[in-house]
Amino acid sequence: MGIENWKKRSVILIVDDSEMNREMLAEMLGDDYDTLEASNGEEAIAVIKANEHEIDLVLLDIVMPVMDGFQVLNKMKQYGWINFIPVIMISAEGYFSYIKKAYDLGATDYIQRPYQSYPIHRRIDNTLRLYNKQKRLLDVVEEQVYAKEKDNRMMINILGNIVEFKNGESKMHVHNIQTITRLLLQNLVKISNEYTLSDNDILQICTAAALHDIGKITIDDNILNKPGRLTPEEFEVMKTHAAAGANMLKGMPVYQEKGLVHLAYQICRWHHERYDGRGYPDGLKGDEIPIAAQVVSLADVYDALTSERCYKKAFSHEKTMEMIFDGQCGAFNPLLLECLKNVGSGIAKALDIDSKSEIDRYMIAHVAEEIVDDKISDNSAYRSKLLAAEHTKRVFFTTDIEEIQFEYDAQVGTITMSPYGAKFLGVENNVIYPHQKENDFLGEKRAELIDSLHATTPENPDIEPFSANLTYKGETREYKIIARSLWSGDKTPVYTGALVRIVDVANSEKKKL
Amino acid sequence: MTIKECYTRIGGIYENVLGRLSSDALIRKFLIKFLSDKSFSDIFESLKAGKLDEAFRAAHTLKGICQNLGFDKLCESAVEVTEALRGGTNNTTPEMLDRLKADYEMTVSAIKELD
Numbered sequence: 001m002g003i004e005n006w007k008k009r010s011v012i013l014i015v016d017d018s019e020m021n022r023e024m025l026a027e028m029l030g031d032d033y034d035t036l037e038a039s040n041g042e043e044a045i046a047v048i049k050a051n052e053h054e055i056d057l058v059l060l061d062i063v064m065p066v067m068d069g070f071q072v073l074n075k076m077k078q079y080g081w082i083n084f085i086p087v088i089m090i091s092a093e094g095y096f097s098y099i100k101k102a103y104d105l106g107a108t109d110y111i112q113r114p115y116q117s118y119p120i121h122r123r124i125d126n127t128l129r130l131y132n133k134q135k136r137l138l139d140v141v142e143e144q145v146y147a148k149e150k151d152n153r154m155m156i157n158i159l160g161n162i163v164e165f166k167n168g169e170s171k172m173h174v175h176n177i178q179t180i181t182r183l184l185l186q187n188l189v190k191i192s193n194e195y196t197l198s199d200n201d202i203l204q205i206c207t208a209a210a211l212h213d214i215g216k217i218t219i220d221d222n223i224l225n226k227p228g229r230l231t232p233e234e235f236e237v238m239k240t241h242a243a244a245g246a247n248m249l250k251g252m253p254v255y256q257e258k259g260l261v262h263l264a265y266q267i268c269r270w271h272h273e274r275y276d277g278r279g280y281p282d283g284l285k286g287d288e289i290p291i292a293a294q295v296v297s298l299a300d301v302y303d304a305l306t307s308e309r310c311y312k313k314a315f316s317h318e319k320t321m322e323m324i325f326d327g328q329c330g331a332f333n334p335l336l337l338e339c340l341k342n343v344g345s346g347i348a349k350a351l352d353i354d355s356k357s358e359i360d361r362y363m364i365a366h367v368a369e370e371i372v373d374d375k376i377s378d379n380s381a382y383r384s385k386l387l388a389a390e391h392t393k394r395v396f397f398t399t400d401i402e403e404i405q406f407e408y409d410a411q412v413g414t415i416t417m418s419p420y421g422a423k424f425l426g427v428e429n430n431v432i433y434p435h436q437k438e439n440d441f442l443g444e445k446r447a448e449l450i451d452s453l454h455a456t457t458p459e460n461p462d463i464e465p466f467s468a469n470l471t472y473k474g475e476t477r478e479y480k481i482i483a484r485s486l487w488s489g490d491k492t493p494v495y496t497g498a499l500v501r502i503v504d505v506a507n508s509e510k511k512k513l
Numbered sequence: 514m515t516i517k518e519c520y521t522r523i524g525g526i527y528e529n530v531l532g533r534l535s536s537d538a539l540i541r542k543f544l545i546k547f548l549s550d551k552s553f554s555d556i557f558e559s560l561k562a563g564k565l566d567e568a569f570r571a572a573h574t575l576k577g578i579c580q581n582l583g584f585d586k587l588c589e590s591a592v593e594v595t596e597a598l599r600g601g602t603n604n605t606t607p608e609m610l611d612r613l614k615a616d617y618e619m620t621v622s623a624i625k626e627l628d
Contacts (some may be wrong), residue, residue: 018574020546024581027539063573092577114580116532 010035010128011054011218015044015072016061025090026060028117029124041067045075048085055085055126060093060107060319062098082106082134086127090115118329127181138372146368152209153364160210168225170307171350178206179350180299182363188295194335195291200367208263209438212271212296215245225308234507241273243281266290271297278332288335298336301329302347317348404502410495425472441493445470449481449500456485458493467505478505514626516540522623523588531580543582544624552578553617555612556594560603569598587616 012029013036017020026035036051038044041064048055058076069089076082091098099110108127111120160174170176185202188195196417217424218222219241223234230238246269255261270284270293277285292367305320315323321344323329365388389491398405398418405418406423416431442449445468452463465482484502487493520527533539555571574596579588580613590613597604 018552019568020550020578021547024534027534063570065567065570092573092580113577114529114583116535117535118532194592346572361587494568 008133010056011036011051011056012124013038013044013047013055014050014384015039015041015058015064015069017482018061021061021090028121032125041069041072041075044072048076048081049079052081056131057124058085058087059124060087060089060094062102069107070101073102073107074211075210076239077106084129085130088124088127124413132262140366142372145371146365149368149371153203156207156210160214163211163214163217166224169213173303173307174210176303176307176351177209177212177296177299180302180347180416181209181295182206183343183347183350184295184299184336184339186337187342188291191338191342192335198370199363200370203367204260205263205267205295205361206259207298208267208292209296211245211249212267212300213245214242214248215241215243215268215296217246218244229311232507240273241278241302242269245269267296269293271300273297274331275333278331292331293337297330297334298340302340305329317344367500375438402507403504404406406500408498410497410499442468443470446483453483453498454487457485461485461487468502470502479503480505514628516544516622516627519627520583523584523620525583526535526585527583530583532626533583533592540582541627544627546595547578547582547619548624550575553613556613560605565598565601565603568603569595569601572598584620587620590616 009032011034014022014025015038016025017039019039022037022039026037028298029035036055038047043066044058044060045067048058060069060072067075069091073082073087076085076087087106088109088111089102089107090111090113091102092113093099094112102110106139109123113121113392157174161171164173165171168467182202185197186413189202189282219238223230246265249255249261249265249268252261255265269291269471270279270283270289273282273289274278275294276281277288295434301324302320305315305323306317308314321340324332324340326440331373336484398420400420401418402420403418404421407416407419408414409416414431417425417427448466449463452466453488456463459482463481463483463485468479468481469476481500482499482503485495486497486499488496514522516590520530522628530540531537532590534543536551552571552575556568556575559565559571572591576591576595578590579591590609593615594605597606597609
């Protein structure tokens, strides 16, 4: 399967102040490629900006009014475009200094006038092939890394959740710890030079944090789930969970002195240490405590205070901050306390189900990019930047829309609701599995929706909108169901899912007025 | 006059141009277009207005076109004027400018006689 099979025609930007020159090149290339034109450097930059991800190659003249070819190269370097858009200079200038300068500024090739059309055509062809292949490979690698990271995280989270479930913790505990840990770490890197943590490091710590209490499976049920306060003896037993968890990890064949399991070890063993040295099990003091453990410790305390327990009600954010800063709930690194102060007011919002899986996906995509960048150190990973940018736009534009919207992923079988949708339907998670009975909110209309979608094609992906009377919380209202099927970009497109909008007819009429 | 005859008249090599533009129809199209190209007149207008950079660019552009279209004779005078204007200084002489004018007129009149 060659690259040419699936890619649309390449787009070449021709930059030259002479109309005749532009026309000659366009004429030569027009059969095989789509061309855009610009008559000077400034125009060229504007065109590239507007078509950043569509332009596959630039043919660039040097001598032009307003902005010359060298300045264009500079700009392209500034915007990072030079990394993934090849530039071939075409100029009547033959001076060595010009040629060298063009190459030094990042040009891929230099063609002198007058030229022969056949060799030029082939050179352009070859350059495009090379770059296309590179892009495609990079995409493939990033996809793989992303998938691997996602799967890893998912497995660990499942494990963590199982343990916490047995401990009687709220099912959001792992998620909360990870979110708060992430916020604290991101702020820490911002305000201090002491800790150089990459996004990958932060993600690793958050992932490892899921396992912080696995030691509790060694604790007797009577103590673990005792409805009242623990006696001093019982508390001593409880304390052993820190070392117990760490020992379990250390004893595993996968254990190494670095990496994810090592982080989990640190967090397990030392998340009950105190900055003043009066914690357990080892009485570590100050920065003897690894930063991962310090942060998870603080996150754990915050979550415990703001959660309801059998022996206490949930404290408010303000009361929790008061208690922590008073020193009532442990001693912490002043730097971390500052981070808590900085991010504190945003915690509640971040924990809100709405943002949950979205941030994860963005972070993982970003980390995948980081990993690939490190290994290749060529910043052409524009695809995940694209993804992230598109994602940000989508979240921004859909956050307050009072319409039930969701995306169905056919391969995984999940439904991802918009924030409003999840809230309206009272589902805690905005990612749900449609085969579970309690999520069958469309009722008998679901069959009709599925049939409509099956009738669509890649060329005509929109269904004929139909109305439905749906009942929620005892109230029956009329809705209009609008949907579009999604297809893969292959030569024989495959159905990958659908986008659905459930519009409240009465409300939308009201708004029109 | 055929295109090949035209090129003989203006002192250019037809086969080279064919290698670049691949068809007679295309060559003819651009030859006709050259008649309305402004580079030549731009040189003199810019010189008159004292805009040396623009004069240089116009000469440079004309040179490029001559190279593309195989106007070898006109190209020589265009190159001469281009280099004389490089770097923002006016080192042109009346003789070279006259040569340029003469070569241009010769080229244009030959094109006008195409079938």
